[in-house]
Structure formats: structure tokens, C-alpha cells
Amino acid sequence: MKHRSLSSVRIVSAAAGIVLLSFVLVLATRDAGTGTLSKNPLIGELVPEVQGVSFQGEWFDIDDATSGWVLVNFFASWCVPCVQEHPELMEWNRRHRADGVVVSIPFGDTEQDARTFFAKNGGDWPVLIDDESEWAVAFGVLRPPESFLVAPGGTVVAKWQGQITADEVDRVVTELDERNAAP
DSSP, rough: OHHHHHHHHHHHHHHHHHHHHHHHHHHHHOOOHHHHHHHOOTTTSSSSEEEOOEEEEEEHHHHHHHTTTTEEEETTTTTTTHHHHHHHHHHHHHHHTTEEEEEEEESSSOOOHHHHHHHHHHOOSOOOOOOOHHHHHTTTOOOOOOOEOOOOOEEEEEEEEEOOOHHHHHHHHHHHHHHHHOO
8 A cells, every 4th residue: 555655646746747847848938929018016106126237337226217218127048038029129229229228137047147148149238137036026027028117207107928029118108108298
């Protein structure tokens, strides 16, 4: 009886391990798609504090950047959708040099891998390391990529779960600009 019980435990453990491994592989390799605008308790609230020294060696404080649009992007170098959305972040950053900035924060990644990712893929915006995951917790990040749009003035106005495009973000920017311009 003891032998049968031990065999059952091994089978159940192996099955659970296979399911867990499959889940991890799906998350790491899921198909690229457009991110989904998501509800989040931060929408309508002031952006959490984000400050530190960027990969370029410059001090960044999100409060100093909120005179324009800020796109906060949590990413990982191992995340396939993050790699695929990176050119879109570069495009959004190019379009909004005069009125906005992208800020990237590695999530579930090492600083060295994140530095290598930016050296290989480009991107000249601030990249900040969240050593204690304080910002990830403050933003409620579950898995990369996740992006948050902060309007001029510092209010979080949108959150996307998954890969985004520059056009998606600009659609929200345009809608908010039009709404604020209406009498």
C-alpha cells in the first residue's frame, strides 16, 4: 500500500510539474498581439513615485517628466511580446520627443540582461532598475509587458496588459486631448 501511495504522489507531482512548465512556456512565448486596455486602480490617480539613475547615468524623476505624456513600460528581455513591441516604443518615443517620454522598467529580469537588451535593440529613453520591485507593486504589475500612460499633470489615464503599438497609445492620447479641448 505504501508503494502505491508513493507512486501516486510521484505521478501527481510529475503532472503538476508538466502543467506548470507548460504555463511558463505559454507566457514566455505567447503570440504577439495588441495589448488590451485594462482596468486598474491607478487609473485616475497620480502616478506612483518612480525615480533613480537611468542606464545613461542620468537622474530621472517621473514628477519632472509629467509636464508631458509619460509611457511607463514594464518589460523583460526574455519576454517575446516585449521584444516584439520594442520597435513600437521606439516609434512612440520618436513621435513624442517634444511632448512625452518612454520610461522602461525591467520586471523579472537582471540588470545585465536588460542592459544587453537595450544595447542590441536600441532605445534612448530612461531605463530604471526596480531592485526591490517597489514600482512593480505600486503599479500592480503581474507580468510583462505592461504599460501605463500618464497624462500631463501626472494622472494615470490608461493601462495595457500585453504588447502595445504606438498607434494604440496615440489613439488614447488623441481621445484625451480632444476631450480636454471640448468646451
